[in-house]
Amino acid sequence: xxxxxxxxxxxxxxxxxxxxxGEHFEMPEAAANLSLVLRHMIEDDCADAAGIPLxxxxxxxxxKIVDYCTKHAAKSSGLTIEEAEELxxxxxxxxxxxxxxxxxxxxxxxxxxVEGLSKLAVQRTADLIKGKTxxxxxxxxxxxxxxxxxxxxxxxxxNEWAFQITKPPSRLC
Amino acid sequence: xxxxxxxxxxxxxxxxxxxLVRTSCLSRAxxxxxxxxxxxxxxxxxxxxxxxxxxALWRCAPPVRGFRAGVRARHFHRAARWLRALARKRDxxxxxxxxxxxxxxxxxxxxxxxxxxxFDGDGAQLERLVAAAPRLALxxxxxxxxxxxxxxxxxxxxxxxxxxxxxxxxxxxPGALDNDCRVAxxxxxxxxxxxxxxxxxxxxxxxxxxxxxxxxxxxxxVSLDQADDTEREEDEIxxxxxxxxxxxxxxxxAPLALRPCPTAGPDYHx
Numbered sequence: 083x084x085x086x087x088x089x090x091x092x093x094x095x096x097x098x099x100x101x102x103x104g105e106h107f108e109m110p111e112a113a114a115n116l117s118l119v120l121r122h123m124i125e126d127d128c129a130d131a132a133g134i135p136l137x138x139x140x141x142x143x144x145x146k147i148v149d150y151c152t153k154h155a156a157k158s159s160g161l162t163i164e165e166a167e168e169l170x171x172x173x174x175x176x177x178x179x180x181x182x183x184x185x186x187x188x189x190x191x192x193x194x195x196v197e198g199l200s201k202l203a204v205q206r207t208a209d210l211i212k213g214k215t216x217x218x219x220x221x222x223x224x225x226x227x228x229x230x231x232x233x234x235x236x237x238x239x240x241n242e243w244a245f246q247i248t249k250p251p252s253r254l255c
Numbered sequence: 256x257x258x259x260x261x262x263x264x265x266x267x268x269x270x271x272x273x274x275l276v277r278t279s280c281l282s283r284a285x286x287x288x289x290x291x292x293x294x295x296x297x298x299x300x301x302x303x304x305x306x307x308x309x310x311a312l313w314r315c316a317p318p319v320r321g322f323r324a325g326v327r328a329r330h331f332h333r334a335a336r337w338l339r340a341l342a343r344k345r346d347x348x349x350x351x352x353x354x355x356x357x358x359x360x361x362x363x364x365x366x367x368x369x370x371x372x373x374f375d376g377d378g379a380q381l382e383r384l385v386a387a388a389p390r391l392a393l394x395x396x397x398x399x400x401x402x403x404x405x406x407x408x409x410x411x412x413x414x415x416x417x418x419x420x421x422x423x424x425x426x427x428x429p430g431a432l433d434n435d436c437r438v439a440x441x442x443x444x445x446x447x448x449x450x451x452x453x454x455x456x457x458x459x460x461x462x463x464x465x466x467x468x469x470x471x472x473x474x475x476x477v478s479l480d481q482a483d484d485t486e487r488e489e490d491e492i493x494x495x496x497x498x499x500x501x502x503x504x505x506x507x508x509a510p511l512a513l514r515p516c517p518t519a520g521p522d523y524h525x
Contacts, residue, residue, distance in 0.1 A: 188262050204262075208269035216280050225281050237280045244276035246305045 097124065098133030099148070105141035106133055109148045113155035117147075118195025138193055143186035150176060150199050177206045181222060184210075267292040268320070273305045294320040299337075301325030309333065312340035331371070358387020366395035366425075377401075378414030378435055386417045394418060395425040401434045415439030424468065425449040427477075438467040449475040 097114035099107050114120040114129075123134050136144065153176075157169050179187070184207060191199040211219060220227055229237070238245050258266070267275055267289065275289045293316045299307055302325075322341055326334045365385065372378050378401060385391060394416065401412075413435045416424070421442050426449070428434050433454030448468050455461040468474075 185258060188258060188266075192259075192262055204266050204269060207266045211266070211278070212270045212274040216277060219278070220281055225285065227281070228283050229280070234280055237286060241276045241279055241311065243305050243308050244273040244311070245280075 097129050098131065099144065100133040100135045101139055101141040101144045102137055103141050105144070107144055107148045109152050110155060113148070113151035116151045116155055116196055116198070118197075120194065136194065139190040140186065143183065143190045146176070146179075146183070146187060147190055147194065147196060147199065151196065154198060173202055177202050181210075181224075264292050264294075268294045268296065272297045272299070272311075272315075273303070273307065276311055290314045291316050293318060296321040297323070299324035299326070301327050306330055306333070307337075309336040309340050312337055358384060360388065361390055362388035363390050364393040364395075365391060366393070366397070367399055368395065368397040370398075371400040372434070378412060382414040382417070388418070390420060391418045392420055392422040394421055394423070396436060397425060397427045398429045399434050399436065400429055400432075413437045416442075418442065419444070421445055423447045426464075427451045428454045438464050441467045441469070443470060445471045447471060447473040447475075449477070451477040 095111040096108045097111050114124060123129060128134060153172055157165055184203060188203045191203055210222060278285050278289055295315055297319060319341055415437050417439045422444055424445060428451060437460060445468050448471050452464060
């Protein structure tokens with residue numbers, strides 16, 4: 083299961099990586115370089131035919147990350163406005179994932195040091211939280227409300243100002 | 256959420272402050288979670304009906320990365336408290352209000368604009384802030400109000416500018432009012448000044464102000480016409496920048512008496 087290589091840019095060298103559950107992936111060196119960890123390992127000649135083992139990244143998120151890096155490496159420098167827009171669209175679509183995958187991407191991107199993807203996943207999660215009512219947030223993130231109704235009321239009172247209804251985002255923020 | 260603490264911190268720091276505080280009602284584990292998120296970029300929106308109380312700022316984790324607040328007039332009194340709370344958050348670059356604040360030793364430019372010195376002693380605090388910044392080169396006091404301006408004037412409670420390294424000074428007193436700001440001593444390195452102090456016209460303080468800035472090269476002296484509150488611009492002097500010599504009227508005597516020794520003083524004449 084290899085990532086698309088047709089838009090891989092100038093680098094011909096393919097880097098092999100192995101997920102925690104033993105699946106092999108390939109991506110161009112330029113794409114692998116977007117990961118700090120992979121870049122350092124390539125620099126230290128640890129990239130061989132057997133592939134770089136990524137002990138904490140499972141195949142599912144790794145496939146996504148390989149996609150992400152391959153796309154971004156191919157379009158990394160000298161972007162036209164259209165290409166930048168296209169990349170933005172790619173990111174927006176890319177990060178439309180369920181919360182399990184979002185968690186996996188957050189952890190994996192952090193571990194692998196893929197800065198752009200980390201930012202993308204962090205912002206996506208923050209957006210999810212801020213756009214929801216407490217009840218929706220509990221549902222999305224699997225949080226069980228273990229307050230008694232009295233406690234809940236007390237907390238709302240404690241931070242009363244924050245629970246007032248807010249209008250749509252303003253110009254200031 | 257089963258995310259590592261560090262990652263969750265980064266995420267939560269990107270959630271708007273009031274939404275972050277709202278996570279306190281999710282569950283017991285979340286009740287105080289928001290209080291441990293460092294590097295918050297707090298933005299108080301004047302349009303939002305949620306007016307944060309100061310306790311929330313006291314409780315959020317240091318350091319605070321950023322703080323912006325649009326303050327509605329009726330909540331202005333909270334701003335001082337917000338700053339006091341933020342001053343305790345390490346690494347926060349807000350001008351702190353506590354009395355024992357030792358100042359910004361490396362500050363080179365200070366420009367409070369449209370600021371009201373609301374409480375007694377606020378002027379003295381600004382004075383201390385200026386005095387505690389030995390490297391201060393640019394000071395701009397545009398429309399700094401004191402509360403006395405809005406009430407019947409009692410005794411003048413002056414606050415002084417002491418800044419031996421000041422190169423440029425701007426003082427615009429609001430309207431024809433005196434905000435009690437005084438130049439305490441000669442500013443030996445001053446090169447440029449923009450002065451509008453109608454409120455002092457005809458007083459000894461007016462004279463003193465000019466004496467103490469006598470070494471400068473460029474002076475913009477602006478007198479606002481009190482009747483229609485517009486800026487008048489008249490003679491332009493060779494060295495360039497003396498404007499708006501609106502000194503006609505009974506008080507004109509005071510500035511005319513100022514004319515200093517032409518060799519050492521600024522190149523201006525009336």
